Amino acid sequence: MKLSPLHDRVIIQRLPEEEKTAGGIIIPDSAKERPMRGTVVAAGPGTDKVKMQVKKGDVVLFAKYAGTEFKMDGEECVIMRQEEILAVIEK
Structure with missing residues (x-):
């Protein structure tokens, strides 16, 4: 499926959260936070x-409950206005 957002909207595919803490403790699914x-x-x-200010391929940080969630090709995605993005993560 191909979607083209309108105006100042952005489609973001959530990155998976860490499975372990820095100390090596495995986080169960019930305790994981939303990416x-x-x-x-x-x-x-x-x-x-x-x-x-953002473009395809940028890795961004956004509020936990920002935007509207939907599934695209089986992947969890979010559509939101650009103003809801908090920062671009530089590599």
């Missing part, structure tokens, strides 16, 4: 007032 990092899959063209 707050993801990769931009598609970005809209922006508007006259909003210039797009």
Whole structure:
């Protein structure tokens, strides 16, 4: 399936959270938090007032409950406005 977001919206595919803590303890599924990092899959063209600052392939940080969740090709994705993205994670 191919989706093209409109205006200043962005489609983000959530990145999986760590399975272990830094100390080596395995985190059970019931204790895992929702991932707050993801990769931009598609970005809209922006508007006259909003210039797009993220592009396809950027890894971003966003609020835990931001956007609207949906499944695309079996993967958990989120669609949100660019303003809901908190930061771009630099490599």
